[in-house]
Amino acid sequence: MNGEPLTILLVEDNPDHAELVMRNMEDSQVANRIIHVEDGEAALDYLFGRAGYADRNSFPLPHLMLLDLRLPKIDGLQVLKEVKTNAALKALPVVVLTTSAAERDMAMAYEYHANSYVTKPVSFEEFSKLLGDLGFYWLAWNKRPW
Amino acid sequence: MSIDISLPGFGRCRRFIMPVVITTIIMIIVATVIYNALSAFFIKDAEYKIKNVLLSHRGLHSYIQKVMHPAFYAARDAGKVAQDYYSPKIFSSSYIVRNIHSFYNEELKKAGLPEIYYKMASDNPRNPVNRADASETTLIRMFNDNRDITEFRKIIMVGGSKYLYYAIPFLETNSSCIRCHGKRADAPQGLQALYPGEGGFNEKTGVYRAIESIRVPISDEITTATVLACSISAGFVAMFMLFFFNRRLKVIVDEKTSTLEAEVVERKSREADLEIKNAELERFTYTVSHDLKSPLITIKSYTGSIKKDLSSGRFDRIEKDLERVSAAGDKMAVLLDSLLELSRIGQVIHALEAVDMNMLVDDAVKNVAGLLQEKGAKIVVQPELPTVWCDRQRIGEVIQNLLENALKYMGEQSKPHILFGVRREYGTTTFFVQDNGIGVDEKYQQNIFGLFNKLDAGSVGTGIGLALVKRIVEVHGGTVWVESEGLGKGSTFCFRLPDHNLKETQ
Numbered sequence: 170m171n172g173e174p175l176t177i178l179l180v181e182d183n184p185d186h187a188e189l190v191m192r193n194m195e196d197s198q199v200a201n202r203i204i205h206v207e208d209g210e211a212a213l214d215y216l217f218g219r220a221g222y223a224d225r226n227s228f229p230l231p232h233l234m235l236l237d238l239r240l241p242k243i244d245g246l247q248v249l250k251e252v253k254t255n256a257a258l259k260a261l262p263v264v265v266l267t268t269s270a271a272e273r274d275m276a277m278a279y280e281y282h283a284n285s286y287v288t289k290p291v292s293f294e295e296f297s298k299l300l301g302d303l304g305f306y307w308l309a310w311n312k313r314p315w
Numbered sequence: 316m317s318i319d320i321s322l323p324g325f326g327r328c329r330r331f332i333m334p335v336v337i338t339t340i341i342m343i344i345v346a347t348v349i350y351n352a353l354s355a356f357f358i359k360d361a362e363y364k365i366k367n368v369l370l371s372h373r374g375l376h377s378y379i380q381k382v383m384h385p386a387f388y389a390a391r392d393a394g395k396v397a398q399d400y401y402s403p404k405i406f407s408s409s410y411i412v413r414n415i416h417s418f419y420n421e422e423l424k425k426a427g428l429p430e431i432y433y434k435m436a437s438d439n440p441r442n443p444v445n446r447a448d449a450s451e452t453t454l455i456r457m458f459n460d461n462r463d464i465t466e467f468r469k470i471i472m473v474g475g476s477k478y479l480y481y482a483i484p485f486l487e488t489n490s491s492c493i494r495c496h497g498k499r500a501d502a503p504q505g506l507q508a509l510y511p512g513e514g515g516f517n518e519k520t521g522v523y524r525a526i527e528s529i530r531v532p533i534s535d536e537i538t539t540a541t542v543l544a545c546s547i548s549a550g551f552v553a554m555f556m557l558f559f560f561n562r563r564l565k566v567i568v569d570e571k572t573s574t575l576e577a578e579v580v581e582r583k584s585r586e587a588d589l590e591i592k593n594a595e596l597e598r599f600t601y602t603v604s605h606d607l608k609s610p611l612i613t614i615k616s617y618t619g620s621i622k623k624d625l626s627s628g629r630f631d632r633i634e635k636d637l638e639r640v641s642a643a644g645d646k647m648a649v650l651l652d653s654l655l656e657l658s659r660i661g662q663v664i665h666a667l668e669a670v671d672m673n674m675l676v677d678d679a680v681k682n683v684a685g686l687l688q689e690k691g692a693k694i695v696v697q698p699e700l701p702t703v704w705c706d707r708q709r710i711g712e713v714i715q716n717l718l719e720n721a722l723k724y725m726g727e728q729s730k731p732h733i734l735f736g737v738r739r740e741y742g743t744t745t746f747f748v749q750d751n752g753i754g755v756d757e758k759y760q761q762n763i764f765g766l767f768n769k770l771d772a773g774s775v776g777t778g779i780g781l782a783l784v785k786r787i788v789e790v791h792g793g794t795v796w797v798e799s800e801g802l803g804k805g806s807t808f809c810f811r812l813p814d815h816n817l818k819e820t821q
Contacts, residue, residue, distance in 0.1 A: 185613040185639050192620070239605055242759060268608045271601055289612050293619020296612075 174201045175308050178231035180212040180248065181205065181266075182240050186289065190235065190266075193297045199304035204231065209243030212236070213251060216258055230315065231261065233307045236283075238267040238274055246277050253282040260314035262307050334559045342552045350544035357536035358479055362468060365481050365529045368419075368431060372412050372527060376486055379408040384491065401505025406495065409435050409445060409525070429532060435485065437525035441515030451482075451526060458484040458523050471530065477537055482528035488518050496524070598765070606650060610643035617643075653779040657786060665706045667816075672700035672746070675707065676735050679714040686722045692731035694718065700737050701744060704816045709787045716780045717748040717808045726753035726803075744817050751805040760797050784810070791816065 177194065181187040187205050194203050206212050214220040215228060222228045234252070238245035245265065252258045264285040265278045278286050287303070290296050387405065390396050403410040413435065420430040436447035438455060447455060454467055467482045488496065495502050496518040518524050617636045624633055676696050680687070687694065703710070718733065725731040734749040755763055764785040788795045792813045799806035 183609055183613070185617070185643065186609070188639075189613075189616050189620070239602075242756075268605050268612065269601070271604075289608075291608075291612055291615045293616045293623070296616050296619075 174229070175199070176202045176204060176229050176231045176233075177304070177308075178212065178215060178234045179203055179205045180207075180209065180234065180240065180245065181237045182207050183237075186237075189296060190300060193300040194304055196297070197301040197304050199301075199308045202229075204228070208241040209245060209248045211242075212240075212248050213243065216252060216261075217255075232313050232315070233304075234261055234263045235266045235303075236263055238265060238269055238278070246274070246281060249278060249281045249283055262311065262314075264303060264307065334556075338552055338555050338559070341555060342548050345551045346544045346548035349547050350540055353540035353543050354537060357540055358470070358533060361479050361531055361533050361536060362481060365431065365479070365531055366466070366483075368433070369481065369483055369527055369529055372416065372433070373483070373486065375412050375415065376408045379411060380486065380491065399504030401503045401509060403441075403509070406506070407441070410442070413444070432530045433527070434529075435525055435527050437485075437515075439514060439516075439518065439524060441510045443514075445525070447526075451528070454482055454526050454528075455484075455523060458526065470533070473530070476532055476534045478530040479533045480528065480530040482526045484523040485525035485527055488520050488522055488524050490520055492518065493520060603654060607647060610647045610650075613643035614640050614647075650779075653783070657779060657783055665708055667704045668707055669702050670705055670707045670710065671702050672737070673698065675711050676700065676714055679711055679718055682715050683718045683722060686719060690722050690725055690731050692722055692725065692733060694733045694735065697734070697736035700746075701817055703812060705791060705812060706787075710791070713784050713787050713810065714748075716784045717810075720780055720784075720808065721748055721750035721752060721806075724752045724806075725750070728752055743811055743814065745809050745811045747807050747809040749805065749807040753806075754802050754804040755797055755799040755806045756802055757799075760799065763797055764795060781808075784808075788812070 179187060179190055181190065184207075187207075191203050191205065204215065206215055212234075215222045216230070216234075218225065218228070236245050236248060240248070245267070249263055249265070252261060252263060259282070262284045264287060265283045266287050266289060267274065268289050270288050275286050284307075285303075287299065290299055384406070387396070391398060391400070413433070416431075416433040420433075423430050434451075435445050436451040436455070437445050438447045438452045440446050457467070458464060465483065467480075469480045471478050471480045486492075493501075495506055496515055499507060499513060499516045502516065617640045621633055621636050621640075624630065624636075673696065680694050680696065714735070718735070721733050722731070728751055730751070732751050735747070736749070737744060737746050739745075764781045785795050788810045793811050793816075795808070795810040797806055797808050
């Protein structure tokens with residue numbers, strides 16, 4: 170940790186799950202900042218700096234995106250596809266964090282170049298461990314693109 | 316609605332009348348033409364043969380007159396024969412030819428050929444066998460009056476059989492004929508002695524004093540012509556019938572083919588339907604597993620979190636977390652109920668009945684009265700809605716769900732207003748629920764009816780209501796859609812039932 174501000178963009182429509190993720194992330198103290206949006210449209214608006222997210226000082230580009238798949242308005246796979254086909258954004262590590270264990274979802278996520286695909290564990294302990302490990306790996310061990 | 320009154324058997328029978336009539340007409344025409352042509356040919360042929368015989372006889376007459384008589388007279392003048400010698404066997408060409416002809420007939424008989432009837436007829440004969448009958452007398456006069464006519468032919472009936480009768484005039488009487496056919500007193504003594512009376516005398520030069528006639532049976536030829544005409548026309552009929560039946564067969568085969576093709580098309584459409592249903596089911600299973608697992612994660616994780624908080628003495632968020640767990644449990648219960656409901660719709664559709672839509676809408680409005688009061692909204696129902704054939708309970712659910720949906724997504728609208736109405740356009744009848752709430756962005760108008768598709772994560776509701784509406788309307792064979800000019804512009808949810816479900820109000 171070199172004191173550089175690290176940001177996670179959490180795209181999650183279930184407020185309970187979002188709270189769970191944020192709680193665990195705060196506990197593990199890897200990220201300085203977690204930004205939570207509730208649907209795919211808001212996620213893309215944030216990433217592309219549209220609709221009130223234009224100011225990069227207040228809304229910096231994230232270093233990691235945790236992306237749920239079933240989202241209102243624009244679904245997670247579509248968000249993933251747009252990020253990974255955008256020259257400026259495609260290096261952003263995207264971890265799909267979803268309830269779905271459907272093979273089709275996983276195949277599509279990798280097809281669109283998801284960096285990782287993780288299903289939400291049912292037990293609290295596993296959830297905590299997973300988020301701790303995720304944060305540590307992607308924000309500490311992994312060489313970040315920016 | 317019209318009723319098809321034509322019976323299949325009748326139609327088939329009628330289809331056969333025309334070809335049969337046409338075939339019969341063709342057969343008659345063909346047979347007549349062929350019969351006539353063949354008869355003409357055979358008669359011409361028979362005529363040619365008998366004309367040959369007659370001409371040959373005439374040649375004989377000429378020989379007797381021009382060669383035999385002068386030779387005999389020369390011999391008589393030379394004193395080799397008595398001056399008054401006469402014998403019809405040497406002098407009478409009619410006698411000679413008649414007798415030659417009977418020898419000829421004998422030869423024909425021996426050769427197994429039919430005999431040919433020959434007669435020389437005169438109205439002034441020496442020998443009564445040559446006496447002309449009435450019709451022959453008429454013919455002699457006709458040939459004398461019309462010198463350009465050289466022959467006569469007619470088909471006559473003798474003893475019930477058909478014969479070709481053919482006649483030509485005898486040689487014109489000339490000066491040498493007069494020697495025996497002039498005045499009786501001038502004729503040779505032998506001749507006068509042999510033939511008493513005036514028969515054969517007093518003839519004048521330049522006239523036809525007789526005709527020669529022949530008749531041959533032509534029954535065989537007629538029979539042959541008839542048989543040939545019938546066979547050929549039968550052949551034509553057979554060909555025509557073959558052509559006709561071939562065409563009928565082609566029609567039947569074409570009908571069968573198009574039936575089969577229609578079946579294939581229908582099966583393909585069923586397969587496509589099934590594919591859509593399968594895809595729907597797959598989506599359904601997927602959504603169910605996802606949306607049921609989601610509250611499960613909440614329950615399990617927060618229970619774990621609470622345990623941890625309890626052991627670490629952190630009590631500030633326990634109550635809030637317990638609420639989350641409880642709410643997640645409730646949500647699972649609601650989801651399970653709704654899913655059960657949704658899965659039933661395809662199977663349980665009550666008997667269709669004539670439903671007064673005004674009454675149905677009024678009931679639905681009563682059911683949402685609580686929510687209506689809470690939102691301070693006003694609902695207007697268009698009067699005189701049509702009566703519809705439908706499952707009363709299910710369509711009631713559709714209306715209630717649409718009203719609830721409109722009330723739930725009013726947003727910040729200070730004067731919430733809902734209109735239930737009907738519109739008729741392009742011959743169809745569409746019911747609609749129009750609100751002045753938050754509206755639906757064009758992008759989401761398609762998938763808003765999908766199961767658990769909520770546009771707003773924070774909103775109330777399970778995401779099942781509109782899926783339910785879609786399912787019920789589609790089970791009725793209808794369609795459902797939303798019209799909205801965009802966010803903040805209100806929305807109009809429409810459903811249309813098939814036309815045959817509509818029963819206009821009296």
